[in-house]
Amino acid sequence: MEIKIRNMSKIYPNGNRALSDIDLTIPNGMFGLLGPNGAGKTTLMRILVTLLKPTTGEVTVNGLDLQKNRKEIRAMLGYLPQDFTVFTKLKTWEFLDYIASLGGLKNSKRRADAVDQMLESVGLFDVRDRMAQKLSGGMKRRLGIAQALIGDPKIVVVDEPTTGLDPEERLRFRNLLSEMSRKEIIIILSTHIVGDISSSCHNMALIYKGRADFIGSPQEIIERAQGHVWEITADDSQLQRIKERFPVISTIPAEFGYEVRVIADNPQDFRCEQAEPNLEDAYVYHIEKLDPEFVHD
Ligand code: ADP
Secondary structure, three states, X not given: OOEEEEEEEEEOOOOOEEEEEEEEEEOOEEEEEEOOXXXXXXXXXXXXXXXXXOOEEEXXXXXXXXXXXXXXXHHOEEEEOOOOOOOOOOEHHHHHHHHHHHXXXXXXXXXXXXXXXXXXXXXXXXXXXXXXXXXXXXXXXHHHHHXXXXXXXXXXXXXXXXXXXXXXXHHHHHHHHHHHOOOOOEEEEEEOOHHHHHOOOOEEEEEEOOEEEEEEOHHHHHHHOOOOEEEEEEOHHHHHHHHHHOOEEEEEEEOOEEEEEEEOOOOOOOEEEEOOOOHHHHHHHHHHHHOOOOXXX
């Protein structure tokens, strides 16, 4: 599978420009869209799942134009929107069965098997007879991913799937998506949570103010931050000055003050040591370059 997005922009009817000149090629595997709230991720995803039309530009899926082949492309899609809710009064298994039949799984035996298998893999088999509306928050999210994954979609689009999940649920969710991504399919995951990307995505784009400012692997974006991450050992009197001068990633109380992790080129007037960047550092480093006000209050 391959999705190609060329020169795409989206301006909403009220004049809001949500996307500008997006050029992106998405191969098989898990692809992360990382960016803060309001960056344009949901807009991009809604265009990809044919719920919204771009203002300019085109999208092709395996060479098929998204606008001209909406029906074929919809049949390949699984989508978990950010605000997934179950309105219908159905049991958990009935809801999945219904979605699978909408997705074209007509044979009832095969559909029942697919539903059981999916309930197993998202850990909802034991509550399959519970009304879907009565599931806990975490279980509803799992049902959300199950309805996006059932029927063997070729493209799975999940918008902020781990928001509101506790750490255990979040881990389970990431693992489930990683397992799925071993197949020949595309999984697009939008998130503002760096850990979602670092633990699972092969490729990613950094989305900020409607632009894709970095496209590549998580390792590559981390490499670019090399040399720009420092750990300063500071006392109380220095802390405020550090915060004013540098974007601070973390402040950890230490024996005689604090260990402050910052993005900086050379904070030599403090007691400091260069640190090995991680994805969170790289994210802040890149956004800070685009918008110096981003991290500073
Ligand atoms: P994200 O998913 O990264 O939080 P969105 O795609 O939701 O970003 O939003 C991108 C920008 O588009 C924001 O400035 C937002 O206010 C604006 N926006 C989103 N939906 C609409 C809409 N229906 N009408 C007008 N502006 C919108």
